[in-house]
Amino acid sequence: MTHSVDPIMLSIPERLETDRLLIRAPLWGDGAVINEAILESLEELRPWMPFARTAPTQEESEKHIRLARLEFLKHSELHMNIFNKLTGEFIGCSGLHRIDWDIRSFEIGYWIRTSCSGKGYITEAVNGITDFAIRELEANRIEIRCNAKNVKSAAVAERAGFKLEGIFRNNRRAESGELGDTKVYAKVRGIEYE
Numbered sequence: 699m700t701h702s703v704d705p706i707m708l709s710i711p712e713r714l715e716t717d718r719l720l721i722r723a724p725l726w727g728d729g730a731v732i733n734e735a736i737l738e739s740l741e742e743l744r745p746w747m748p749f750a751r752t753a754p755t756q757e758e759s760e761k762h763i764r765l766a767r768l769e770f771l772k773h774s775e776l777h778m779n780i781f782n783k784l785t786g787e788f789i790g791c792s793g794l795h796r797i798d799w800d801i802r803s804f805e806i807g808y809w810i811r812t813s814c815s816g817k818g819y820i821t822e823a824v825n826g827i828t829d830f831a832i833r834e835l836e837a838n839r840i841e842i843r844c845n846a847k848n849v850k851s852a853a854v855a856e857r858a859g860f861k862l863e864g865i866f867r868n869n870r871r872a873e874s875g876e877l878g879d880t881k882v883y884a885k886v887r888g889i890e891y892e
């Protein structure tokens with residue numbers, strides 16, 4: 699028996715709020731602030747994020763964000779941009795990826811602009827997006843995957859209460875070309891939440 703629905707028919711809110719953050723679907727025009735944040739953060743992003751291999755132009759960032767909006771509207775990937783609720787400053791990107799609508803399984807990804815790191819914003823965003831996935835999307839499984847060497851990313855998963863399920867060995871190539879391991883964290887319905 700399949701539980702799948704046609705995802706295009708789902709009603710999915712385009713925004714959520716946490717104590718300090720506004721987290722919303724990408725909008726036409728977000729490219730400029732995202733480009734500024736990527737350029738500021740290239741050194742920290744480069745070891746982990748393929749898009750930071752070379753500095754993007756503003757036009758490339760705008761094109762990327764427009765495609766991300768279209769994917770959100772199709773409900774194939776729920777990209778989300780994170781802003782400071784009070785100041786409106788762009789903080790970073792997150793979202794729900796690798797969606798399986800039959801299982802209702804989602805993976806949370808994230809990166810932060812360097813000037814906003816170390817303040818708990820990403821942990822707050824992950825907690826907010828996890829609640830959103832449970833409440834609005836009836837998630838049965840929410841994953842966080844990271845390079846086993848990415849200590850800061852694993853710390854986010856652990857701070858947000860995700861359980862380490864295992865380590866997949868030699869299943870990724872880091873940006874350096876080096877083979878590496880993947881840590882798989884998850885929260886599942888019936889165990890980490892009802």
Ligand SMILES: CC(C)(COP(=O)(O)OP(=O)(O)OC[C@H]1O[C@@H](n2cnc3c(N)ncnc32)[C@H](O)[C@@H]1OP(=O)(O)O)[C@@H](O)C(=O)NCCC(=O)NCCS
Pocket residue numbers: 742743746747808809810811814815816817818819820821822843844845848850851854
């Ligand atoms: C992974 C990444 C998003 C983590 O960012 P971060 O700023 O360390 O994470 P948070 O925003 O949750 O902040 C946590 C830090 O703020 C501190 N902090 C301050 N106030 C806090 C609060 N209210 N709540 C939680 N933590 C708080 C924590 O102690 C922690 O500091 P520490 O790293 O010195 O221990 C960032 O390193 C990054 O973008 N890396 C490059 C891209 C990447 O690797 N993405 C993940 C791919 S899987």
